[in-house]
Amino acid sequence: MKLALILNVIDPRLGGVMIMGDRGTGKSTTVRALAELLPEIEVVAGDPYNSDPHNADLMSDEVRVRKLAGEALPIERRQVQMVDLPLGATEDRVCGTIDIEKALSEGTRAFEPGLLARANRGILYVDEVNLLDDHLVDVLLDSAAMGWNTVEREGISVRHPARFVLVGSGNPEEGELRPQLLDRFAMHAEVRTVRDPQLRVQIVQQRSEFDSNPQRFALAHRKAQQELSRRILKAQQLLKKTEVPYPLRLQISEVCSELNVDGLRGDIVANNAARALAAFEGRASVTAQDIERIIVLCLRHRLRKDPLETIDSGYKVEKVFRRVFNLPAPENNGTAPERDPLPR
Structure with a gap:
């Protein structure tokens, strides 16, 4: 999540x-x-649409007309x-x-x-x-x-x-x-x-700490919060330079084809999500490991053809992915928890 x-x-x-x-x-x-x-973010002051003062694609029609007329747009951070x-x-x-x-x-x-x-x-x-x-x-x-x-x-x-x-x-x-x-x-x-008793106790303890003193709790986690914000901002800047090598794009489409995914949204989303993950990790090129971490998230809900069917647990997607990418078959039934993307 x-x-x-x-x-x-x-x-x-x-x-x-x-x-x-x-x-x-x-x-x-x-x-x-x-x-x-x-x-x-920077927005045009007084604009109800949070228009970007520098990007015409993110401006309302009224702001764009003002920009083309040479008006100096008032800017505020929000x-x-x-x-x-x-x-x-x-x-x-x-x-x-x-x-x-x-x-x-x-x-x-x-x-x-x-x-x-x-x-x-x-x-x-x-x-x-x-x-x-x-x-x-x-x-x-x-x-x-x-x-x-x-x-x-x-x-x-x-x-x-x-x-x-x-x-x-x-x-x-x-x-x-x-x-x-x-x-x-x-x-x-x-x-x-969560089924692990120790982790449940940890969650309850953290909730109690927050309820007793929200300001102190937020202060204790501020450094990690700021570090994550920095990583996200850096990834947004790196995203434009990040690419998916052609062989990996071909394998992503092969996975979608073998799973009989309707349309091309699955292919597009998997490619873009892999690029975003590589940028988040500070790299300009996607690897097979990046695709492995996002492929279930991108495809599991696209396998259901009948509204009465349940959504795949992810095992089917992972099984096909590993076959296409020549990796060992999954060892569990697809119910293992997702890996935490954030460093401890």
Whole structure:
């Protein structure tokens, strides 16, 4: 889960993370802590869309017009936004709405930005995403894929940038997403309840320390937090130079083909996730070990053809991966916990 979240922060174009797991396993806590790891960003002051003053692709239409007119855009630094989408949200609340009465009476476009506008260049978190209406999930995934949100009402059209890291979480006991929607999430992480008594005691102890004195707890972990933030920032800068060698790209596609993965999203996501991981490790070239660490996260949820089937534990993906890459067969049944991506 942590690895998938970090890779999507390094490369927001990956396409988001779907986290499924038992109740009380820290899914929401982990996601909400993610925003604190991110460096501050420069935005155009007073702009509701967090427009980038230097990148035209991340500017709203109004800011772009001002930029082309030669206006000196006021700049301010702002913490990356973490936007929560409530289950009861309407489409107007998510996408924004146009004030038709004002538009007709004054002849101006009066647009009230929604949650997608606030989430631009940030993180949009949907807890219990498997309980969200399918049409809202479609809207979120379309905006995340295209990077723009378009609202059309009564012949009036407004669009604004909506590039965000989409993170969804849920409990599989409450139902799964349709395979077509699952496929749109770049990565799928499964979180299981810890069974080791010593680790459970450690978690309880840390929670007690936080509850008794949150400031002291945060101070004790500040150095590790800052180091992780530095690594993420460095990886974002290195990502443009990172490449996947052609033989490895060929093997990734061979794995997807043997697993009968529909479409090409699996190939694309696996390549991009491997690049992000290599950059996170400080390298400009992807290795087979990088692919091994992300391949299950990228493909496990793309194997399900029937909505009544359960999502693969990862064993099938790992088995095919090892055969294609000429590695020894996996020794477990696919239920071993994911390796912690962060150094202790």
